[in-house]
Amino acid sequence: MKNKILPFIIIFIFGIIFVIFYKGLEDSKIYTPDINAKKEIPDFNTKEFFSGENMKSSNIFDLDKIYLLNIWSSWCVPCRQEHSFLMKLNSDNKVNIIGMNYKDNFKNAESFLKELGNPYKKIFIDLDGTLSIQWGAYGVPESFLIYNNEIIKKYIGPLNQELVDEINLLIK
Amino acid sequence: MKFLRFFLIFILSFYFSNANAEENDKRNKITKNLRCLICQGQSVYDSDSEFANSLKIVVDKKLEEGLSEDQIYEYFKIKYGEWILYDPSLNKNTYILWLLPILIFLIGGAIIYKSFIVKK
Numbered sequence: 001m002k003n004k005i006l007p008f009i010i011i012f013i014f015g016i017i018f019v020i021f022y023k024g025l026e027d028s029k030i031y032t033p034d035i036n037a038k039k040e041i042p043d044f045n046t047k048e049f050f051s052g053e054n055m056k057s058s059n060i061f062d063l064d065k066i067y068l069l070n071i072w073s074s075w076c077v078p079c080r081q082e083h084s085f086l087m088k089l090n091s092d093n094k095v096n097i098i099g100m101n102y103k104d105n106f107k108n109a110e111s112f113l114k115e116l117g118n119p120y121k122k123i124f125i126d127l128d129g130t131l132s133i134q135w136g137a138y139g140v141p142e143s144f145l146i147y148n149n150e151i152i153k154k155y156i157g158p159l160n161q162e163l164v165d166e167i168n169l170l171i172k
Numbered sequence: 173m174k175f176l177r178f179f180l181i182f183i184l185s186f187y188f189s190n191a192n193a194e195e196n197d198k199r200n201k202i203t204k205n206l207r208c209l210i211c212q213g214q215s216v217y218d219s220d221s222e223f224a225n226s227l228k229i230v231v232d233k234k235l236e237e238g239l240s241e242d243q244i245y246e247y248f249k250i251k252y253g254e255w256i257l258y259d260p261s262l263n264k265n266t267y268i269l270w271l272l273p274i275l276i277f278l279i280g281g282a283i284i285y286k287s288f289i290v291k292k
Contacts, residue, residue, distance in 0.1 A: 005286065006283070006286070006287075009279060009282070009283060012279075013276070013279060016272075016275070020268055020272070023268075103222060103226075128226060128229050129222060129223075129225065129226025129229065130226055130229050130230050130233065132226060133226050133227055133230045133251070134230075134251070136251040136252055138209055138210050138223060139210060139221075139222060139223050
């Protein structure tokens with residue numbers, strides 16, 4: 001009796017382990033953030049970049065308009081690379097670019113904009129990084145495409161020509 | 173009288189530092205269970221990256237707002253997905269992870285029972 005059941009149990013256990021490992025092979029171990037999930041934009045209070053006046057998120061984003069929220073900082077090197085693409089997007093005038101100045105100092109940020117140009121319709125500040133967490137952001141640079149108070153797409157890392165083409169296609 | 177006042181201050185300061193420590197413990201526990209998403213193999217508690225530092229501030233704020241530990245986890249789960257939690261909840265993707273140890277334990281128990289206890 002014992003000798004008959006034991007091999008079956010062993011085969012059964014190995015079977016389960018095999019199935020689990022086999023399933024595990026298919027899974028990608030590289031963590032990829034969910035960039036296509038539609039999410040409501042968060043509600044927040046902040047300060048305007050130039051004047052330092054209090055601002056509400058509802059005053060920044062209107063319904064029925066397409067926005068590109070760009071998180072940037074003067075100390076962030078990739079932000080410099082993507083800046084020319086932002087300038088180009090702004091000159092096409094199809095999308096309103098909003099800037100979120102991340103953990104920056106006003107003087108440096110201002111000279112950054114003077115040097116490279118200002119593509120932003122509005123800029124607000126995120127001094128301690130808590131706003132970017134509310135947005136579900138990972139760091140700088142990062143861009144969110146927003147329509148009707150919903151995040152349509154998230155771009156982690158600097159924008160390049162390929163992504164700009166994609167944005168142009170999405171906002172048509 | 174002077175002594176009494178001194179004593180009172182002493183007791184009060186002790187009381188407040190104690191309350192503060194409790195808050196810190198809770199915050200440390202929560203940040204240890206949150207994965208620093210831009211680091212490799214580090215929790216938010218261990219990391220000193222910009223992302224982790226901002227996250228710690230948010231945890232503090234949420235604790236001040238009076239949110240419970242689970243509510244804070246839920247908040248970050250909505251923002252960043254399940255991956256941010258080191259302690260995943262039971263759902264269709266993680267049921268094997270949770271049930272396998274129990275299953276192996278039961279099968280092992282059955283084998284031991286069959287081969288040692290029934291034998292006698």
